[in-house]
Amino acid sequence: MPITLVGSLRTEGRTWTSFAGRNTKLRWTVGEQRQHHESGRASERKRVRKNLAVTLIVGVLAGGPVPPATGATGVAPEFEPAPIRWGQCGDGKLRRAGAECGFLRVPLDYARPNGRKISLAVSRIEHTSPEAEYQGLMLVNPGGPGGSGRKLSLLGGAVPGAAGSTYDWIGFDPRGVGASRPALSCEPDHFSTDRPAYVPDGEGVERKRLRRGADYATACARAAPELLEHLSTTETVEDMESLRKALGRERINYYGFSYGTYLGQVYATRYPRRVRRLVLDGVVDPRKVWYRSNLEQDLAFDRVFARYTDWIAEHHSAYHLGRTGEEVRRRYYQRLTELDRAPAGGVIGSAEWTDIFLRAGYGTRGWERIAEAFAALVHEHDPEPAKRLYEAAHSQGDNSYAVYLAIECTDAEWPKRWSTWRTDHWRVYARAPFETWGNAWYNAPCRTWSAPAGDRLRVSGDDVSGALLINQEFDAATPYSGALEVRRRFPESALIGVRSGVTHSGSLSGNACVDDRIAAYLADGELPERKRGDRADVVCAPLPAPDPGSEPNSGAKRRSEPRTTQPTVLRTALRSARR
Structure with a gap:
């Protein structure tokens, strides 16, 4: 195809031309967003990232490759990665599945491709299949951000x-995550039990929580100051492009869950x-990255919490926690207040109790186990089931949390004034008390994060030949409105909506209506016919909620029976990528 001039842009005293057609050598690299200077480094990085956002938007609107960002040294040279040296995997499940493992060496800073390197697992x-049927690479990301994806090469099965x-199928731990080196850790015991309460109903709680968030941000700045300045979505995108090059393919296929959809x-x-x-x-809504998206999550998690407590009430004969959802919710908040005064077993306070129930907001799997822990604490004063749930959720230290913050805090600006946070969160709390303040404090380190934030990029799928989107109607972590927005931005896409579903990123879990359409798309590129209007193109029913039966212990028996086709290791990988 001939290269056609379609537009130009003048920046920093230079004129860059945008072309339609095949990729040219005029390419920006994300590392140029964070140019280092001996003085004024933060302000210079901010200026360059703003110029980069402008050039990206202009290039996308023009329909061609994006002109390079520039700094004092001009265009950064393009990075060409070395091939991956494959060997035996250390993980037993990967090894038994016939997987190969290795490391991809990439620049810490793509603006300095000959500088320090890091290793991606x-x-x-x-x-x-026969070679004639081969369809190329399938990269997979489980979300988070900060989720380890190395085991998701198993997803093809x-x-x-x-x-x-x-x-x-290619699984990888993004920069800073899991087995990649270096891996970011700031305070390994940050989620130890008996933490301060979430709801700041007194100055003492607010002061403790603000200090806790600021201390974590400081600990990260001390742990890995250079790495911290190169953990962003756009830099992971450049790593994906390096992975494509290292594997010698012209194009990739991609399967992303949760944050992985934004990637x-x-x-x-x-x-x-x-x-x-x-x-x-x-599907993440690209308009709301990331402060606004977290406020929207608070409302969505409250809706799912109400549905969960309604479910507990429906199974009153199993749990005896209330005959109506309202009664169950009153009992939950009563217990929350009591745990503020006296943590159960000396370790499960109100913050830990909220975190345990937050797991129910990500989907119906595990609803029985959480309800059993609730019943054990209420009826038998036994905190052990709750302790086991909490410890399982935070058994892997703070790596995923640290990278979560490193990405979300720098992808776009967060309010710096605490008065803005306080006003916004009390306003949302009045409508959605379940998770609002827990979410606020989870993200609070972004207010004082040391690495500078860039500008939110404008996502466009105008030049993408096709995409299959999946979202459940009451997904709390990625509300349904985000899927509709991305469907608008990707005009060749199709959306599968799961009516009344509450599970986050639940594809390939045994729902034939969803999974068969994914299989058809992967087999021959067949997408559901796109309908007119702002709506799903296919509507599926969700998998049924669990049925604990009429006896209190029947739920435990049922848990040993598989309800889905998704391999356990994949469920674990996806769960670890969610808070």
Whole structure:
């Protein structure tokens, strides 16, 4: 295809030309967002990132590759990664599945490709189909941000009808995460039990929580100051592009869950002609990255909490916690107040209690176990089931939390004035008390984060040939409105909506209405027919909620029976990527 001039942009005294057609050598690299200078480094990085956002938008609107960002030294040279040296995986499940493991070496700062390198942990399960049916690479990301994705090379085995067998499935731990080196950790015992309460109903609680958030931000700045300045969505996008190059493919296929859907959106915006097939499950709204999206989550989690307590009431004969949802909710908040005064077993206070129930907001799997812990504490004064749930949720230290903050705090600006946070969160709390303040304090380190934030990028899928979006109607972590917005921005996409579903990123979990359409898309590129209007193109029913039966212990018996086809290791990987 001939290269056609479609527009130009003058920045920093230089004129850059945007072209339509094949990729040219004029390419920006994300590292140029964070140019280092001997003096004025933070302000210079901020200026360059703003210029980069402008050039990205202009390039996308023009329909061609984006001109490079520039600094004092001009255009940064393009990075060419070395091939990955594959070997045996240390993880037993990956090894038994026939996976290979290795490390991809990439620049810490893409503006300095010959400078310091970091290592990304990668796994691969190669296609088993005949070569004539081979469809290329399938990169997978579990979300978080901060989720370890190395084990998700196993995901191909969960696709119905062997449709996954025609791809090489690539799992990877993003920069700073898991087995990648260096991995970020700031305070390994940050989630130890008996923490301060969440709701700041007194100056003492607010003061403690503000100090706790600021101390965590300081600990991260001390732990890895250089790494902290190079953990962002756009830099992970450049790592994905390096991974594509290292594996020697012209295009990638991509499957992203939760935050991984935003990563896919940004990659598709930056490299639309490198995208072949795109599956996004639990779709992030790119307009609200990230302060606004967290406020919207608070309202959504409250809705799912109400549905969960209604479910507990429906099974009163199993749990004896109330015959109506309202009665169950009153009992929950009564227990919350009591735990503020006297933590159960000396360790489960109101903050830990909230975190245990937050797991119910991510989907119906686990509803029985949480209800059993609730009943054990109320009826038998036994905190052990609750302690086990809390410890399981936070058994892996703070790596995923530290990277979560490093990305969310720097992808876009957060309010610096605490008065703004206080006003916004008390306003939302009046409507949604369940998780609002827990979420506020979880993100509070962003207010004093040391690495500078950039400007939110404008996502566009105009040049992407197709995408399959999946979202459940009452998904709390990624509300349904985000899927509709991305459907508008990706005109060749199709959306599968799960009516009344509450599970976050629940594809390939045994719902044939959803999973069979994913398989069809991966097999031959077949998307559901796009309907007119702002709505889903296919509507599926959710998987049924668990039925604990009429006896208190029957739920425990049922848990040993698999309800889905999704491999346990994949459920664990996805769960670890969610808060």
